[in-house]
Amino acid sequence: MRKKLKKGIAMALALAMALGLTACTSEPKQSEQPTGSAGIYTAGTYSAEAQGMESAVKVSVTVSESEITDVTIDVSGETAGYGADVGEPMKEAILEAQSAEVDGVSGATITSDAVKSAVQKCLDQAMGKEPAEVGGYTAGTYTAEAKGRNGAIVVSVTFSEDSIENIEITEQSETYGMAWGLTTSPVEVLPEEIVRCQSLGVDSVAGATLTSAAIKQAVADCVTQAGGDAEALKSAPVDRPEPTDETYDADVVVVGAGAAGLSAAIAANDQGAKVIVLEKQGVTGGATARSGGKIVAAGTKWQEAQGITDTPEMMFDYFKEIGGDLIDDDLLKLYCDRSAENMEWLESKGVVFQDVEAIHSSLSPWRVHNPQGGGGQKTGGSGNGAQITVPLTKDLEESGVEILYNVCADELLCSDAGVVEGISGVRPDGSRVTVNAKSVVLCTGGYAQNKEMMERYAETTEGFMTLVPTSNTGDGLVMAEAVGAQIFDSPATQxxxxxxxxxxxxxxxxxxxxxxxxxxxxxxxxxxxxxxxxxxxxxxxxxxxxxxxxxxxxxxxxxxxxxxxxxxxxxxxxxxxxxxxxxxxxxxxxxxxxxxxxxxxxxxxxxxxxxxxxxxxxxxxxxxxxVTVTYGGLVTDTSARVLDDNNQPISGLYAAGEVAFTGLCGEEYPSCGLAVGTAAFFGRVAGESAAAAE
Missing domain, CATH: 3.90.700.10 (Succinate dehydrogenase/fumarate reductase flavoprotein, catalytic domain)
Known part of the structure; x- marks a missing residue:
C-alpha cells in the first residue's frame, strides 16, 4: 500500500480565473413595506418549488389567517458557499418583511430569486389565487437581455396572440463547450424547448444553469413586454415523459464524460466494444471544460517546432524531484514516456494544439501545451478546456456511442464472486438506469463539492470556495469503496x-x-x-x-x-x-x-x-x-485497474482522471496540465483495458 501524506493540507496554490463568480455573500436587505394584514390567508402549510442555480429549491410556508409564521427552505442542492447558504438569511428576511418581496443574498442571486418565487407561490395558494392564464400576447417581436455567466445574453422572441412562436439568441459571450457548442447546451436546446412546451418552467441544463437561468429571464422579460404573464408562464406545465426505469446492456460502461471519460469511451469504442456513457450533468466536459485545457507533455512535435529541447526522462525527473516518494514511479513514467504520443492521439480526434508555454515564464523547458483558443475564449484561459472536450464529444457522437445524460450513478453491480458486472444510477425524476456490462470505467471526477468528504480527507479546507462542477461529489469513491477498493487517503488538494x-x-x-x-x-x-x-x-x-x-x-x-x-x-x-x-x-x-x-x-x-x-x-x-483538484482517490495500476487493499485488481473495475489521481504528484502540484493530461491518457488506457477484458 502506498505511503500516505502527512496530515495537514499541502496546497498546490495558484492564482486563476474565478469563472465569473460574484461578490462575497452578505445578508439580504428586507423590503421596507411588509404586506401581511388581518384575514388574508387560509391558515395552513403550503409547499412549492422553483428552479435554482443547480437544483429545484423547495419551500414550505406556514401561515395563520393574518401572518407568515414559519418558512422552511431546502437549498441543499445548490452550490456550497453560495446558494446553499441562503436558507437562514432568506427565512429571517421573509418573516420580518411578511412578504416574498425581499432583497436576495449577494453572490447567490439565482437561488435567492428561486426562494422568493417559491414563497410567492405558497402565499398565492394561501390567498386562494387562481393561476393566471398563459397567452394574451400582443403579436410581434421583442428583445431583452439578462446577465449570464460571462456577460449579457440577448434574445429576440416572436409572439402570436396566443403563443411564443420563435426564440433566437442574438448575442452571448458564454463559455464554449458548456453554455454553447454542444448538442445539449442551453443555447442550443432551451429556445426550442420553451417554444415546444410554451413554458418557462422547462428544466435548466445541469452544468450550465447560470446560462439557462439568464436565457429564461430574458425570455420572461419579452413575455412581459408582449403583455403576457411571465410568472404564469413559469408555472405553466411542462410535457415531460413519465418516469420509467431503463436497463441497457454493453461491453463497457463509462461513468463521467470529462477528459478521462470521453477518452475512455473513444478508446473502448475504437477497440470494437459496445460502449455506453453515463453523465451526471446535462453536458459533457466536467472539470476539464472549466479548466484552461493545458496539457503537460515532453518530446512533442509542438516543442520541436518552437525549438524546445525536452525529453520524457527530463519531465519524469522534474516531477519525481517535487513529488518524492509519494510518486508511483511506474504510473508517472508510463505517462511521461507516452505523453507525446498521447498528444498526437488527441490531435487525431480533432483537438488542435496551438503552442507551448512554461508553467511560468521564469522556468524551463517549456512543456505546457495550449489547445487552440476558440469560442471566444483566450488561449489557456478558464473554459478553454472545452477545446479538448468538444472535439472528443463530437467524435463519440459521430461514432454512435450513446451518452445518457442526467444520470447520477450510485451503485456498482457485482456478482457473488465480487466481479463488477455493471452499474446503476438515478435520474432527477427518480427513475433508475441500469447498465449491465463486462467492464465499468469510473471517471467521475473528484470530491471538492462533497462537504463530508472534504472534512474527511482535507480537514483544513473548511470555508474554501471551489471552482469545480457541482457534480464533483466523490460518487466514484463511494461506489468503489463499497466493493472493496483501496483509497489513497490524501489530505492534499490543489x-x-x-x-x-x-x-x-x-x-x-x-x-x-x-x-x-x-x-x-x-x-x-x-x-x-x-x-x-x-x-x-x-x-x-x-x-x-x-x-x-x-x-x-x-x-x-x-x-x-x-x-x-x-x-x-x-x-x-x-x-x-x-x-x-x-x-x-x-x-x-x-x-x-x-x-x-x-x-x-x-x-x-x-x-x-x-x-x-x-x-x-x-x-x-x-x-x-x-479548491480545484482533489488528490489521492482510487489506487490503480498501469492498466488502470482499480486495486483493493491488498493491491490486487478488482475484476471488471477501472478508473481514470481525478477519481484516481494517485501517485502522480506529491504535496505540490508540479505543473499546469498534469491533471488534464493524465486524465486523457489514463482514460485511454482504461478504455483499452476494459474493452480487452474477457
Missing amino acids: VIYVSKTCGVGIKEEAGLIVNARGERVVNEYTYQYHVGQGIANSGCSYGYYIASAADPNPTVQYGLTLESTPHAATAAELAEQIGVDPAVLEATISRYNELCALGVDEDFGKPQDKMVPIEGEIYALRLDPS
Whole structure:
C-alpha cells in the first residue's frame, strides 16, 4: 500500500480565473413595506418549488389567517458557499418583511430569486389565487437581455396572440463547450424547448444553469413586454415523459464524460466494444471544460517546432524531484514516456494544439501545451478546456456511442464472486438506469463539492470556495469503496487563490501581493504554487492584489473598473476600507515603490522588469482560496485497474482522471496540465483495458 501524506493540507496554490463568480455573500436587505394584514390567508402549510442555480429549491410556508409564521427552505442542492447558504438569511428576511418581496443574498442571486418565487407561490395558494392564464400576447417581436455567466445574453422572441412562436439568441459571450457548442447546451436546446412546451418552467441544463437561468429571464422579460404573464408562464406545465426505469446492456460502461471519460469511451469504442456513457450533468466536459485545457507533455512535435529541447526522462525527473516518494514511479513514467504520443492521439480526434508555454515564464523547458483558443475564449484561459472536450464529444457522437445524460450513478453491480458486472444510477425524476456490462470505467471526477468528504480527507479546507462542477461529489469513491477498493487517503488538494469579482490571477502579473495583514510575503513573479504558498505560510487565509492604473494586465484593468473594487487616493485610506492596519500597508507600498526605483528587489528577488510602482489611485482585489483538484482517490495500476487493499485488481473495475489521481504528484502540484493530461491518457488506457477484458 502506498505511503500516505502527512496530515495537514499541502496546497498546490495558484492564482486563476474565478469563472465569473460574484461578490462575497452578505445578508439580504428586507423590503421596507411588509404586506401581511388581518384575514388574508387560509391558515395552513403550503409547499412549492422553483428552479435554482443547480437544483429545484423547495419551500414550505406556514401561515395563520393574518401572518407568515414559519418558512422552511431546502437549498441543499445548490452550490456550497453560495446558494446553499441562503436558507437562514432568506427565512429571517421573509418573516420580518411578511412578504416574498425581499432583497436576495449577494453572490447567490439565482437561488435567492428561486426562494422568493417559491414563497410567492405558497402565499398565492394561501390567498386562494387562481393561476393566471398563459397567452394574451400582443403579436410581434421583442428583445431583452439578462446577465449570464460571462456577460449579457440577448434574445429576440416572436409572439402570436396566443403563443411564443420563435426564440433566437442574438448575442452571448458564454463559455464554449458548456453554455454553447454542444448538442445539449442551453443555447442550443432551451429556445426550442420553451417554444415546444410554451413554458418557462422547462428544466435548466445541469452544468450550465447560470446560462439557462439568464436565457429564461430574458425570455420572461419579452413575455412581459408582449403583455403576457411571465410568472404564469413559469408555472405553466411542462410535457415531460413519465418516469420509467431503463436497463441497457454493453461491453463497457463509462461513468463521467470529462477528459478521462470521453477518452475512455473513444478508446473502448475504437477497440470494437459496445460502449455506453453515463453523465451526471446535462453536458459533457466536467472539470476539464472549466479548466484552461493545458496539457503537460515532453518530446512533442509542438516543442520541436518552437525549438524546445525536452525529453520524457527530463519531465519524469522534474516531477519525481517535487513529488518524492509519494510518486508511483511506474504510473508517472508510463505517462511521461507516452505523453507525446498521447498528444498526437488527441490531435487525431480533432483537438488542435496551438503552442507551448512554461508553467511560468521564469522556468524551463517549456512543456505546457495550449489547445487552440476558440469560442471566444483566450488561449489557456478558464473554459478553454472545452477545446479538448468538444472535439472528443463530437467524435463519440459521430461514432454512435450513446451518452445518457442526467444520470447520477450510485451503485456498482457485482456478482457473488465480487466481479463488477455493471452499474446503476438515478435520474432527477427518480427513475433508475441500469447498465449491465463486462467492464465499468469510473471517471467521475473528484470530491471538492462533497462537504463530508472534504472534512474527511482535507480537514483544513473548511470555508474554501471551489471552482469545480457541482457534480464533483466523490460518487466514484463511494461506489468503489463499497466493493472493496483501496483509497489513497490524501489530505492534499490543489488550492488556487482567486478574485471572486473579476478573476484576477497571479501568474505573470506584475502587481504587489500582500497577505491579510497588508504585508508583502513573496516574490509575485514566480510559479503559482509558491505565490499562494507565501500567503498561506504567513498565517493568512486570504490576501490582496494591490494595483494602480498603470498595471499592464488586462484582467487587472477590468477589475479596476468594478464598483465593488475598493480604491482610494492613499494607502491609509485603502487600508481602512479593507480592514488592514494603515501603518502596515503604507510601509509595504512605500518599500515596494522604493525597490521599484532602486531596480533591484532586495527583499524577494522579483525581476526588475516586473516591478511596477504603485502610484496614483490605489486598488485592492481580494484573493480567496478555492479548491480545484482533489488528490489521492482510487489506487490503480498501469492498466488502470482499480486495486483493493491488498493491491490486487478488482475484476471488471477501472478508473481514470481525478477519481484516481494517485501517485502522480506529491504535496505540490508540479505543473499546469498534469491533471488534464493524465486524465486523457489514463482514460485511454482504461478504455483499452476494459474493452480487452474477457
